[in-house]
């Protein structure tokens with residue numbers, strides 16, 4: 001129960017990685033807010049975690065809508081008294097070759113990943129600073145925070161950018177006991193990845209099986225997908241770490257696809 005008496009806001013927590021992080025935090029004793037664009041799925045996830053509603057709440061939040069972000073964070077603090085942990089996880093993927101990438105799609109992807117991280121961080125920091133309890137902010141990066149792949153220009157750009165943001169938060173937050181770190185997963189079988197498999201097969205002119213074996217998992221040490229639980233375990237470690245010794249860092253969880 002290393003997160004007993006802590007409150008956590010996890011964006012994009014109605015699905016995939018974020019959902020498993022919320023479940024893992026709840027098991028570790030935290031109260032968790034499921035902040036997601038998809039209100040129905042967020043409510044269903046909150047009910048699954050705690051049907052009584054005492055330890056889990058759904059918050060409808062589009063992470064690029066400043067008013068909705070501020071209102072969502074305020075709701076959590078009003079209900080539970082603090083916002084100790086923020087996991088900025090909401091994200092999307094869009095694949096095209098760079099020379100054909102529609103500008104609107106480039107902007108949309110950068111906005112959800114980077115503006116979303118900025119707005120949720122900005123909304124949580126004053127509460128973390130004023131509470132005297134400090135806080136832990138975790139950004140969902142990717143191996144694409146360190147490496148590039150074809151067809152993913154805005155995603156690679158945004159995921160690299162999150163490392164810069166985490167380093168600034170680490171420096172500004174240190175005096176208040178606020179830490180910031182990035183988790184960089186390899187491929188995880190979630191709806192986000194399932195959608196990419198046929199898209200990449202079409203773009204690259206290969207089969208879906210070849211996309212998995214020869215593109216997604218080719219560089220891993222064992223040909224295995226990373227799991228949502230692998231990523232949630234790393235998120236628990238960062239959230240539960242109790243000092244500024246571990247801040248401004250990024251941790252790759254990818255079956256050795258990328259080695260520092």
Ligand code: NAD
Nearest residue numbers: 012015016017037062063089090091142187188190191192
């Ligand atoms: P997912 O599609 O399963 O879940 C994403 C969630 O984010 C959904 O519930 C969706 O409703 C929500 N969301 C999307 N846009 C939003 C917005 N504007 N505001 C609020 N919520 C929004 O995806 P996932 O695979 O669990 O991905 C979660 C994060 O992990 C993303 O940042 C992704 O880039 C990152 N990531 C995923 C993988 C992978 O292989 N799946 C690998 C590395 C990093």
